[in-house]
Amino acid sequence: MTKAANTPAGELMSGAKMLLECLVREGVDVIFGYPGGVTLPFYDALYDHPIRHVLVRHEQNAAFAAQGYARSTGKVGVCCATSGPGATNLVTGLVDAMMDSIPIVALTGQVSTKLIGSDAFQEADTFGITRSATKHNFLVKTVAELPQILHEAFYIAASGRPGPVLVDIPKDVFQGQGHYAPVSSIHLPGYKLYTEGHTGQIRRAAQMIWEAERPMVYAGGGIIHADAAAELRELVEIVDAPAVTTLMGIGAMPGTHPNYISMPGMHGSYAANMGMYEADLLIALGVRFDDRVTGRLGSFAPHAKVIHVDIDPSEISKIRTADLPIVGDVKRVLEKLNRVLEELKPEMQPKKSAGRIAWWKQIRTWKEEHPLEPSYSLDEIKPQHLISEIDKISKGEAIVCTDVGQHQMWSAQLIRFNAPRLWINSGGLGSMGFGLPSALGAQYANPDKLVFAICGDGGFQMSIPELATLVNYGLPVKIVVMNNGYLGMVRQWQELFYNNRLSQVTLDNFPDASQLAGAYGFKGRTVARPEDLRAALDEAVADPGPYLLNVLVSPNENVYPMVPAGGAINEMVLGPPQPVAV
Amino acid sequence: MRITGVLVARGYNIESLTVAKTLDPTLSRMTITVDVEPKLRPQVIKQMNKLINVLQATDLTESPSVAREMLLLRVRTTMESRTAVLKEAEIFGARVVDSSVEGFAIEATGDPEKLDEFIDVMRSYGEIDVTRSGLLAVPLDQKKLRLAPPIVRGAAPIEEVHYEKELV
Numbered sequence: 001m002t003k004a005a006n007t008p009a010g011e012l013m014s015g016a017k018m019l020l021e022c023l024v025r026e027g028v029d030v031i032f033g034y035p036g037g038v039t040l041p042f043y044d045a046l047y048d049h050p051i052r053h054v055l056v057r058h059e060q061n062a063a064f065a066a067q068g069y070a071r072s073t074g075k076v077g078v079c080c081a082t083s084g085p086g087a088t089n090l091v092t093g094l095v096d097a098m099m100d101s102i103p104i105v106a107l108t109g110q111v112s113t114k115l116i117g118s119d120a121f122q123e124a125d126t127f128g129i130t131r132s133a134t135k136h137n138f139l140v141k142t143v144a145e146l147p148q149i150l151h152e153a154f155y156i157a158a159s160g161r162p163g164p165v166l167v168d169i170p171k172d173v174f175q176g177q178g179h180y181a182p183v184s185s186i187h188l189p190g191y192k193l194y195t196e197g198h199t200g201q202i203r204r205a206a207q208m209i210w211e212a213e214r215p216m217v218y219a220g221g222g223i224i225h226a227d228a229a230a231e232l233r234e235l236v237e238i239v240d241a242p243a244v245t246t247l248m249g250i251g252a253m254p255g256t257h258p259n260y261i262s263m264p265g266m267h268g269s270y271a272a273n274m275g276m277y278e279a280d281l282l283i284a285l286g287v288r289f290d291d292r293v294t295g296r297l298g299s300f301a302p303h304a305k306v307i308h309v310d311i312d313p314s315e316i317s318k319i320r321t322a323d324l325p326i327v328g329d330v331k332r333v334l335e336k337l338n339r340v341l342e343e344l345k346p347e348m349q350p351k352k353s354a355g356r357i358a359w360w361k362q363i364r365t366w367k368e369e370h371p372l373e374p375s376y377s378l379d380e381i382k383p384q385h386l387i388s389e390i391d392k393i394s395k396g397e398a399i400v401c402t403d404v405g406q407h408q409m410w411s412a413q414l415i416r417f418n419a420p421r422l423w424i425n426s427g428g429l430g431s432m433g434f435g436l437p438s439a440l441g442a443q444y445a446n447p448d449k450l451v452f453a454i455c456g457d458g459g460f461q462m463s464i465p466e467l468a469t470l471v472n473y474g475l476p477v478k479i480v481v482m483n484n485g486y487l488g489m490v491r492q493w494q495e496l497f498y499n500n501r502l503s504q505v506t507l508d509n510f511p512d513a514s515q516l517a518g519a520y521g522f523k524g525r526t527v528a529r530p531e532d533l534r535a536a537l538d539e540a541v542a543d544p545g546p547y548l549l550n551v552l553v554s555p556n557e558n559v560y561p562m563v564p565a566g567g568a569i570n571e572m573v574l575g576p577p578q579p580v581a582v
Numbered sequence: 583m584r585i586t587g588v589l590v591a592r593g594y595n596i597e598s599l600t601v602a603k604t605l606d607p608t609l610s611r612m613t614i615t616v617d618v619e620p621k622l623r624p625q626v627i628k629q630m631n632k633l634i635n636v637l638q639a640t641d642l643t644e645s646p647s648v649a650r651e652m653l654l655l656r657v658r659t660t661m662e663s664r665t666a667v668l669k670e671a672e673i674f675g676a677r678v679v680d681s682s683v684e685g686f687a688i689e690a691t692g693d694p695e696k697l698d699e700f701i702d703v704m705r706s707y708g709e710i711d712v713t714r715s716g717l718l719a720v721p722l723d724q725k726k727l728r729l730a731p732p733i734v735r736g737a738a739p740i741e742e743v744h745y746e747k748e749l750v
Contacts, residue, residue, distance in 0.1 A: 131587055136634045151735045156634060187732035190637040314628035 015143040016045035016174040022150035032065040036082020038109035041174035057465035061437035063093020066104045068441025071424045077104040084122030094133040094164045099428025103162035112172040126168045135163030143178035160193045161312040197328030206340035210348035212281035213355030215241045221248030222286015224420045231334035244272040250423040255416025265293040267409040270370035277570040284308045286330045289319035299568030383553040391415045398450040401439035403459030404430040406488035409559045433462030443475040457483040467520045470546040484555040492558045513550035524548030588629045598716030646722040652715040658685040658708040674700045
């Protein structure tokens with residue numbers, strides 16, 4: 001154990017030391033951060049402390065890196081920034097974590113308590129600004145309350161529906177001396193967690209599941225956060241139900257599992273969307289009926305009853321009224337549900353077996369009619385070709401981090417994952433520039449794993465500063481830029497819905513990859529020919545360090561299938577208009 | 583601000599809001615009047631209950647409760663109508679809290695509709711200035727507060743962290 005942790009209870013120490021003491025007790029091994037004026041006392045205490053610090057090049061990326069750490073491990077990620085601009089730079093990363101329910105704790109410096117409200121140098125109302133960006137936030141006013149608040153912050157971030165928590169710490173609190181005694185318990189009487197699930201409701205759910213002819217499991221990020229992938233798989237296998245996973249839930253089912261269909265929604269597969277549309281029962285597990293999944297709500301799963309399991313009561317019936325709500329930790333609920341399902345199986349399964357057989361036949365037909373398949377060309381690298389090569393190299397084992405846009409959707413469609421916590425992307429907020437810094441955090445937490453950062457040429461250019469960080473900490477992230485010279489998804493919408501008037505979506509002057517990577521001291525190259533693609537990817541993966549692979553793909557490719565915004569999910573556009581024979 | 587934030591972020595207009603300490607000085611009770619579509623009300627209550635420093639939020643729209651509002655009103659009046667003003671105040675159960683040659687300051691409590699009427703009546707006597715407290719309410723059915731129990735946290739260092747971990 002560390003020296004700091006062995007200090008006797010009640011010892012006089014600075015707030016900065018106390019903070020580190022609490023971080024040790026929370027099991028923190030790394031902080032992603034950027035120092036500044038008011039955090040000087042903290043960074044001084046950190047100087048000879050065993051907790052590691054990764055110096056990112058922009059605070060937003062500290063929050064994204066902490067997310068990559070948290071998403072890939074399930075542990076709370078920690079980021080740190082100074083007051084004013086440091087704290088405001090964190091905000092995008094906090095909202096991103098809020099939308100995707102990712103447990104991170106953000107530590108921000110604040111000007112001294114006596115200066116708060118005086119428009120002091122680098123002062124911002126961080127507490128006010130981040131109120132709606134966090135699950136909860138704190139402004140520490142005295143050294144004495146610091147340990148209690150810190151442990152509360154970690155507890156809130158990780159428990160229930162996880163989320164970001166910010167602790168704003170004034171400089172004089174870092175500097176002030178206090179008697180530190182380990183916190184023995186915390187009490188948040190208003191923070192009520194309902195984890196177990198109502199036994200009666202669980203029984204009714206099992207009954208409904210066996211009584212359905214066309215059940216569909218609709219699983220989301222909640223399964224990943226609750227580490228309930230095994231329980232989900234068990235459920236699916238007991239009832240032999242088809243399953244879709246949302247963008248956030250990818251990896252909750254093995255990508256090659258026979259019952260797994262794919263992602264549903266705006267760019268989901270035909271089978272997944274038709275399955276949702278025709279189902280007579282949706283088993284919704286840790287999902288929030290996001291508009292990108294449901295399309296036009298009135299036409300979403302119109303024939304289905306809904307069982308909705310979620311740990312957050314405010315998600316139940318927020319968008320779609322649940323016929324059978326269960327508030328609870330989806331892992332605990334599934335453990336119990338699976339037992340009841342098994343108990344009822346001998347009696348109930350034969351009753352609907354004819355209907356179930358017809359349902360599976362229908363789903364297989366949909367899958368065969370319109371499969372999610374990569375397209376290839378001999379003249380240019382199709383983006384789907386690139387993604388399917390990454391899928392082959394990954395074999396379902398690599399961590400894949402993405403930005404937002406076309407490359408994200410193709411990755412979600414075509415890369416199969418064997419396990420949860422490998423697919424890391426900005427789902428709810430859709431933050432560009434997320435891929436590279438989150439890959440940085442994920443690689444730090446998983447030094448032995450292959451980590452890809454798949455970025456668009458737009459998002460990558462928002463993350464370039466972090467190339468230095470990768471080199472600094474020896475993080476061998478494989479950066480694959482899907483370069484189509486456009487802000488691809490915005491271009492796609494301009495083409496389809498704005499008469500192809502391409503307004504401010506052309507990204508010229510992309511830097512030369514080998515020179516850019518070379519300037520930071522690692523290897524990079526550009527590949528433009530389909531026949532060179534695989535060798536280039538293999539070279540990138542074989543390289544011991546980070547690698548920048550700039551892949552020039554066909555510039556005008558669109559992501560299909562597509563449910564236009566506000567459309568019904570059964571009315572997908574399956575592909576570009578076909579030439580008509582005359 | 584957290585609580586009003588829940589409402590403001592969803593575009594609801596807060597009609598009134600009162601806050602004061604309860605018998606336990608570490609806790610406050612708020613009464614909020616807000617115009618929300620009936621079918622969205624449960625969602626708003628859930629969002630409030632989700633806040634970590636809210637012990638309990640209850641919708642009193644349809645549950646048994648008593649609601650009252652207080653107003654302080656200054657009315658300028660002529661010497662001739664002073665007696666009439668006092669008479670009206672008495673009818674409304676209002677109390678004179680200050681009196682001067684220019685007029686009166688009057689305190690009234692009641693349900694908001696009754697106070698609206700009182701304001702209309704007083705306006706007929708002369709120039710008025712009104713401060714309203716916003717609605718205060720108390721539920722009539724006794725509900726026990728459901729609170730989360732304390733949990734053990736941070737008592738002992740977490741052992742499995744290895745700071746010696748080296749990167750490749």
